[in-house]
Amino acid sequence: MSGRSLFDKIWEQHVVLPENSNTPAILYIDLHLVHEVTSPQAFDLLRSNGISVRRPDLTLATMDHSTPTVPVSTLKDLKIVAEPEAYNQIVQMEKNCEEFGLELRGLGNSERGIVHVIAPELGATQPGKTIVCGDSHTSTHGALGALAFGIGTTEVYHVLATQCLLQRKPKTFAINLEGHLQSGVTAKDIILGIIGKIGIDGGTGHAIEYRGDAVKQLSIEERMTICNMAIEGGARTGMFAPDDSTYEYLHGRPHAPQDEAWDIALKDWKMLPSDDDAQFDKEVTLNVSKLRPMATFGTNPGMVIPIDGAIPSPSSSDQGFSKALDYMQLEAGQPLAGSPVDVVFIGSCTNSRLSDLRAAASVLNGRKVAEGVRTLIVPGSAQIKREAEAEGLPEIFKAAGAEWREPGCSMCLAMNGDFVPEGKLAVSTSNRNFEGRQGKGARTILASPLTAAASAINGVVSDPRTFIS
Amino acid sequence: MEPINKINSRTVVIPLDDVDTDQIIPARYLRTTVRAGLGKNLFADWRYDKNGTEVADFVLNNDEANDAEILVAGRNFGCGSSREHAPWALLDYGFRAVISTEIADIFRSNSLKNGFLPVVVDEQTHEWLIKNSGAEITLDIESSSLILPDGRSTSFPLESFSQYCLLNGIDELGFLMDNSAAIDAYEEQTN
Numbered sequence: 001m002s003g004r005s006l007f008d009k010i011w012e013q014h015v016v017l018p019e020n021s022n023t024p025a026i027l028y029i030d031l032h033l034v035h036e037v038t039s040p041q042a043f044d045l046l047r048s049n050g051i052s053v054r055r056p057d058l059t060l061a062t063m064d065h066s067t068p069t070v071p072v073s074t075l076k077d078l079k080i081v082a083e084p085e086a087y088n089q090i091v092q093m094e095k096n097c098e099e100f101g102l103e104l105r106g107l108g109n110s111e112r113g114i115v116h117v118i119a120p121e122l123g124a125t126q127p128g129k130t131i132v133c134g135d136s137h138t139s140t141h142g143a144l145g146a147l148a149f150g151i152g153t154t155e156v157y158h159v160l161a162t163q164c165l166l167q168r169k170p171k172t173f174a175i176n177l178e179g180h181l182q183s184g185v186t187a188k189d190i191i192l193g194i195i196g197k198i199g200i201d202g203g204t205g206h207a208i209e210y211r212g213d214a215v216k217q218l219s220i221e222e223r224m225t226i227c228n229m230a231i232e233g234g235a236r237t238g239m240f241a242p243d244d245s246t247y248e249y250l251h252g253r254p255h256a257p258q259d260e261a262w263d264i265a266l267k268d269w270k271m272l273p274s275d276d277d278a279q280f281d282k283e284v285t286l287n288v289s290k291l292r293p294m295a296t297f298g299t300n301p302g303m304v305i306p307i308d309g310a311i312p313s314p315s316s317s318d319q320g321f322s323k324a325l326d327y328m329q330l331e332a333g334q335p336l337a338g339s340p341v342d343v344v345f346i347g348s349c350t351n352s353r354l355s356d357l358r359a360a361a362s363v364l365n366g367r368k369v370a371e372g373v374r375t376l377i378v379p380g381s382a383q384i385k386r387e388a389e390a391e392g393l394p395e396i397f398k399a400a401g402a403e404w405r406e407p408g409c410s411m412c413l414a415m416n417g418d419f420v421p422e423g424k425l426a427v428s429t430s431n432r433n434f435e436g437r438q439g440k441g442a443r444t445i446l447a448s449p450l451t452a453a454a455s456a457i458n459g460v461v462s463d464p465r466t467f468i469s
Numbered sequence: 470m471e472p473i474n475k476i477n478s479r480t481v482v483i484p485l486d487d488v489d490t491d492q493i494i495p496a497r498y499l500r501t502t503v504r505a506g507l508g509k510n511l512f513a514d515w516r517y518d519k520n521g522t523e524v525a526d527f528v529l530n531n532d533e534a535n536d537a538e539i540l541v542a543g544r545n546f547g548c549g550s551s552r553e554h555a556p557w558a559l560l561d562y563g564f565r566a567v568i569s570t571e572i573a574d575i576f577r578s579n580s581l582k583n584g585f586l587p588v589v590v591d592e593q594t595h596e597w598l599i600k601n602s603g604a605e606i607t608l609d610i611e612s613s614s615l616i617l618p619d620g621r622s623t624s625f626p627l628e629s630f631s632q633y634c635l636l637n638g639i640d641e642l643g644f645l646m647d648n649s650a651a652i653d654a655y656e657e658q659t660n
């Protein structure tokens with residue numbers, strides 16, 4: 001019998017009832033993250049069926065998607081700044097959490113933020129846990145060695161009611177990362193490179209484990225960026241085996257085990273990494289030494305090239321490709337760098353952590369954003385906001401002419417008042433460049449915080465390596 | 470959920486690959502706390518121009534789309550977000566099934582939980598369906614097969630549990646609740 005992978009081990013530990021040919025497995029969930037957009041209909045189902053939340057203690061609730069990023073600490077403020085639908089959704093979330101006994105990190109709460117940013121930050125995300133959320137970027141939590149995946153609202157209801165899900169076991173997919181990153185090339189470029197290689201459906205039906213020599217060099221925040229976009233490669237989950245960086249990251253965080261419990265947990269966590277002879281259903285290797293900063297040119301994250309490359313030509317049969325270039329108002333054969341930029345967005349659960357803000361600041365420091373470029377910098381959580389302020393980052397941003405906002409999803413998905421105007425071109429550190437994702441008719445180029453900041457300074461899509469000494 | 474065993478309908482075709490959930494229902498329509506009423510915003514950015522007027526050449530605005538309950542789409546349909554609003558919007562509009570050569574994982578799972586049928590077929594059948602928009606076809610859940618107008622039939626994968634739930638109109642929660650003793654035991658043993 002071959003060894004077991006990280007994924008296999010966590011899966012097996014959480015099987016309440018194994019799958020058979022008639023029924024999927026019942027899988028126990030250790031942490032359920034809840035936010036205002038994908039939960040209201042689930043709470044309605046609980047209410048109408050007279051069911052309570054089974055484990056409020058394993059449920060962590062926040063508000064991030066429809067909350068405005070201008071200062072708001074009370075519902076009264078909210079009524080003034082938010083559109084009525086967003087206001088209702090937020091009020092409903094407060095009501096639901098109160099009625100079902102869930103602690104909500106609501107407006108004005110010092111722990112509020114993007115759901116995938118705050119759970120690791122609080123230490124609630126831990127190796128070996130099963131974590132779900134009604135949000136496809138739940139894969140982010142895999143950075144700490146958790147099995148984490150996005151679910152729909154009906155499943156949110158199932159987890160609230162039973163703390164369990166019905167699941168068929170996915171296949172496994174090893175992505176080997178080898179080599180050393182060059183200066184100016186970041187975790188965001190790695191994941192864009194991976195998606196370019198495997199395609200946006202390359203991971204469908206699979207759980208990814210990122211492995212290989214290059215993994216050791218990656219910080220936990222960088223691993224989060226890489227896991228975050230596993231779904232953009234079609235996989236519901238991406239994960240890294242826990243190692244010393246993981247333990248160091250978690251130690252002392254408020255929801256992490258403390259004292260003796262820490263020692264016990266550590267022993268368990270050290271058993272999790274894949275066995276040497278573990279088998280994977282699929283395997284791909286990427287040498288990161290050869291990577292250049294990457295940027296998307298089309299309307300899905302797989303349409304991606306090195307920032308100094310030319311936009312490829314569509315094959316005559318590929319309707320989608322031509323439609324994407326039309327939408328983006330870009331031409332095949334032309335360079336992407338040099339395209340005039342209207343908006344720069346630095347934020348989202350992909351790239352809004354302190355290290356991302358520092359990277360942006362390293363480029364913006366002492367420089368000015370080009371005239372006419374709206375540059376929005378949005379920390380992922382209230383805690384990151386405080387940490388950035390303690391380091392003086394907002395002063396750097398403001399002196400450069402960028403806006404420093406309150407935490408939230410912001411322009412990543414254009415449902416909270418922040419959006420890219422129709423037809424405008426944005427360089428964004430978020431994860432989706434779908435048509436209209438950042439606003440109706442908005443054109444999005446996905447890139448790293450370094451590339452986004454460099455593009456803000458030059459006013460055109462720019463290679464960040466010229467800013468790095 | 471109503472039991473379903475057959476869907477008999479004309480098809481309507483959106484041949485594009487990688488139709489993502491932001492196209493199916495843009496995020497700004499997710500500021501709702503109910504499920505009903507999303508159909509009017511299905512494919513909103515393709516269906517309406519900036520003044521809210523129907524875009525004449527988008528297929529859902531043509532007569533051929535009237536009453537069609539089966540959508541045929543390109544590869545990797547439903548990729549992107551986990552929003553269940555996507556199958557809700559499709560159902561609310563009047564669709565009951567989508568056919569493609571590949572369907573994204575979360576969308577597929579969300580669909581089945583709402584009685585919306587995700588059907589994956591081989592390239593050849595798919596090509597025929599793309600070319601023959603408006604064909605009257607049948608999707609038979611019991612035999613998990615697609616029957617073309619000339620009577621040819623081809624089977625599609627349908628997980629036995631989902632099939633059972635669809636045929637009997639069963640909500641999966643019932644199954645989980647019936648196993649609450651096993652869940653209690655799991656919690657006891659892991660605590």
Ligand code: SF4
Nearest residue numbers: 137348349409412413
């Ligand atoms: S930042 Fe964007 S991708 Fe992340 S949870 Fe918010 S909306 Fe989703």
